[in-house]
Amino acid sequence: MTHFLTRGALLPLLGVLPMATAGASDFIDDSKLKLQLRNVYINENFRDEHGLSARAARTAKSERTEWAQGFLLDFQSGFTPGTVGFGVDALGLLGVKLDSGRGRSGTGLLPVHDDGRAADEFASAGAAAKVKLAKTTLKYGTLLPKNPVLIYNDARLLPQTYEGGQVTSTDIENLTLTGGHLDRFKLRDSTDSVSIVPDGYSGDKGGDFTYAGGDYKLGKHTRLSYFYGELENFYRQNLAGIQYDLPLGPGVLTGDLRYFNSKDAGRAYASKIDNDMLSGQLSYAVAGHTLGGGYQQLSGDAGLPYISGATVYSFSNAGIGKFIEEDEKTWMLSYAYDFAPMGVPGLTFMTRYLKGNDGKSDTSIKESERDMELAYVVQSGTFKGVGVKLRNYVYRSDFARGRDSNRIYFTYDIALW
Numbered sequence: 001m002t003h004f005l006t007r008g009a010l011l012p013l014l015g016v017l018p019m020a021t022a023g024a025s026d027f028i029d030d031s032k033l034k035l036q037l038r039n040v041y042i043n044e045n046f047r048d049e050h051g052l053s054a055r056a057a058r059t060a061k062s063e064r065t066e067w068a069q070g071f072l073l074d075f076q077s078g079f080t081p082g083t084v085g086f087g088v089d090a091l092g093l094l095g096v097k098l099d100s101g102r103g104r105s106g107t108g109l110l111p112v113h114d115d116g117r118a119a120d121e122f123a124s125a126g127a128a129a130k131v132k133l134a135k136t137t138l139k140y141g142t143l144l145p146k147n148p149v150l151i152y153n154d155a156r157l158l159p160q161t162y163e164g165g166q167v168t169s170t171d172i173e174n175l176t177l178t179g180g181h182l183d184r185f186k187l188r189d190s191t192d193s194v195s196i197v198p199d200g201y202s203g204d205k206g207g208d209f210t211y212a213g214g215d216y217k218l219g220k221h222t223r224l225s226y227f228y229g230e231l232e233n234f235y236r237q238n239l240a241g242i243q244y245d246l247p248l249g250p251g252v253l254t255g256d257l258r259y260f261n262s263k264d265a266g267r268a269y270a271s272k273i274d275n276d277m278l279s280g281q282l283s284y285a286v287a288g289h290t291l292g293g294g295y296q297q298l299s300g301d302a303g304l305p306y307i308s309g310a311t312v313y314s315f316s317n318a319g320i321g322k323f324i325e326e327d328e329k330t331w332m333l334s335y336a337y338d339f340a341p342m343g344v345p346g347l348t349f350m351t352r353y354l355k356g357n358d359g360k361s362d363t364s365i366k367e368s369e370r371d372m373e374l375a376y377v378v379q380s381g382t383f384k385g386v387g388v389k390l391r392n393y394v395y396r397s398d399f400a401r402g403r404d405s406n407r408i409y410f411t412y413d414i415a416l417w
Helices: 007-014 021-029 054-059
Strands: 032-046 063-076 084-099 121-133 136-143 161-169 175-186 209-218 222-231 235-248 251-264 274-286 289-301 329-338 347-360 364-377 386-397 403-415
Touching (some): 021 084, 084 136, 121 161
Antiparallel strands (some): 032 063, 032 403, 063 084, 084 121, 121 136, 161 175, 175 209, 209 222, 222 235, 251 274, 274 289, 289 329, 329 347, 347 364, 386 403
């Protein structure tokens, strides 16, 4: 593929942009083109029928198993020279089914047709124009937002994408400001661009999502953050956070405290929301070992709202569960090890256990999850950059279906230039 995707072949496509001949060199010379290959296998076995009606339980799948290959082509240009620089980013996505079946579909890797069969392939593409002034960049088009009130989901074959505008500024030392307005999105296993909705909503309404906030480094060890997000006619949300790194003995103790306040907004299509969530985590890292613990508590009406399919900004965003139900209290223990001190750089291990109690659905609820992950990235030689990741999740609940999940990821990032 590197023989066909050359800089010379891309130049004719750039004529639609305001690139004078003198500026095109920086636009191309500072550009990057990367191809990421993802090969993903997921097997999930359901262990009970909690959360299902009697009729649904009779027809519910007891297993979901799929295997697929993903291709992500990511182009990021440089900027034309001058006080104001112009550029463009582009993203091409392709997913190909390797194995599935009508009785085993629905893992989130591939779109599912009305007859229950997974699509043989699905593809989408997007681009974003960008303008830079000093250290402020404005983008408009296809975006991958990542901030405390909206984190795009990238945990399967292809990433979730959004359409809209975003501005990021680092003009003030130690301060990063971000703001945006989005009006459409695509789920990670879909090519349909649809209105933005909160997770769990099944109605026919949608709204634009607006967000703004900043992260500030206070000295060497402290980071402060505040963000506001609002999904039109659904909810508005404030997030305040503080993270502190304390050198302690031979290692570093890190404290991370986050507070969410969420309320319904406008017509409140997803019903009343008046929720507070306080989440705290401590971790200690030394000689490759990281031991962590966390506690999280929700109070008020409804659970924590978030955008459909997105990732929640909390340690409770586990492999399967989210642990953000109304009034739920969750504690977590985790352990991770980086094998580099033992002479095996690129090899890592992680495990964690979460348990949630006192949550409210139709009744008082409980849930728990144990996650394990072993990953390795080749550090040198012919296969440098090839990665393999093994994940095992065990989830149990008295209000939703329990499941055991095994996932295998093979990845390879190829810098085409």
